[in-house]
């Protein structure tokens with residue numbers, strides 16, 4: 463039995479792993495159009511010998527043994543670094559860099575009181591019509607109207623009634639910060655919605671047992687490259703730099719290494735995400751009306767000194783159009799001499815990042831106390847992520863879901879997996895869990 467998987471991102475590689483697990487003799491070929499595997503999970507290697515991830519990609523165990531063992535298949539496994547306490551995360555809220563939690567610490571006593579009161583009696587039935595109704599049913603009107611709705615509207619630059627209910631989880635804001643131990647206990651019937659007041663003092667019993675990890679060598683690149691090598695050692699063929707010419711019932715014609723090849727298959731799987739799969743199947747995307755993604759730029763920076771903050775990363779909840787998230791490599795890898803940081807910027811227009819922006823961001827990081835005032839830039843480069851940052855509107859959710867249904871109809875017996883498939887998984891753990899769940903149906 464032969465299986466051809468189109469797309470060498472994490473979905474395509476995981477699919478190969480699962481297929482091999484089911485049948486170690488299976489003939490499997492992964493076709494990737496780029497010159498590397500990993501898709502979005504990849505990194506930039508600059509000639510100056512600096513490595514940076516494409517975006518921020520700390521990995522976290524997900525509790526499904528098949529997935530966790532697959533993700534840690536990095537030879538040698540000792541190259542993986544497990545972050546103590548998962549790495550501290552923070553946020554900028556009300557002009558301050560908050561180091562205790564990445565959920566906003568609300569100072570307004572009335573909002574706090576009303577929120578705790580609401581959570582004590584909250585129902586578990588949530589109105590998922592849009593972000594506004596969802597927030598109000600989950601966190602209550604006070605917290606929603608003062609905190610979460612304006613924050614989501616500022617980040618996505620859309621009205622809450624246009625946004626999808628799950629937009630908050632994409633920006634890591636799906637909990638309310640408890641303010642003291644007493645309040646924590648009062649709201650304890652909604653513990654999954656309440657975050658502990660200070661991550662450094664969190665009792666072990668409340669800590670997430672699933673560890674966060676990263677590679678000591680070349681971050682995301684080493685993890686994905688290690689997975690691909692392990693698959694190749696087990697007989698999976700991975701063809702990079704490969705262009706698909708035609709797809710027929712049981713054969714696919716490709717251009718690879720300057721030659722044309724025909725691959726025969728029993729099963730074909732698309733793991734290229736929605737738009738690329740629609741293109742391969744000649745489905746017209748223009749008729750589905752999508753809201754444009756936000757422009758996503760990552761500024762990769764080497765500083766003269768590592769940040770003085772203990773945070774591994776933080777979100778900017780005050781002015782996300784300014785910068786959205788900052789990553790501190792010295793705290794991800796616990797290496798005082800690692801002076802790399804990356805700054806992710808979201809914009810709703812196509813203005814490029816210029817040197818003036820970079821200097822402004824550095825000055826802001828200094829004012830916030832994240833870096834020492836004497837810190838200067840040794841190296842910087844900005845990369846634009848072609849796919850952008852997903853616009854989490856209801857319109858997009860519906861359009862993606864109907865496109866996924868059209869793909870399934872046209873694909874017939876072939877399989878469409880990974881990001882954008884019909885159940886709309888987006889985060890890496892959701893994508894892999896969805897493939898895992900459906901695996902038995904597919905193979």
Ligand SMILES: Cc1cc2nc3c(=O)[nH]c(=O)nc-3n(C[C@H](O)[C@H](O)[C@H](O)COP(=O)(O)OP(=O)(O)OC[C@H]3O[C@@H](n4cnc5c(N)ncnc54)[C@H](O)[C@@H]3O)c2cc1C
Nearest residue numbers: 469470471472473494495501502734738880881888889890
């Ligand atoms: C801006 C952004 C930020 C994110 N942040 C996070 C985060 O913080 N945490 C998290 O868990 N997840 C995050 N994600 C989601 C995560 O990146 C995805 O869940 C995951 O990478 C999906 O993997 P995939 O293999 O399905 O898709 P992709 O990584 O897109 O891989 C698809 C592959 O298919 C290949 N391909 C496409 N067309 C063809 C073709 N015609 N022929 C051959 N190959 C083709 C591509 O080159 C690519 O290698 C983020 C995503 C984005 C866009």
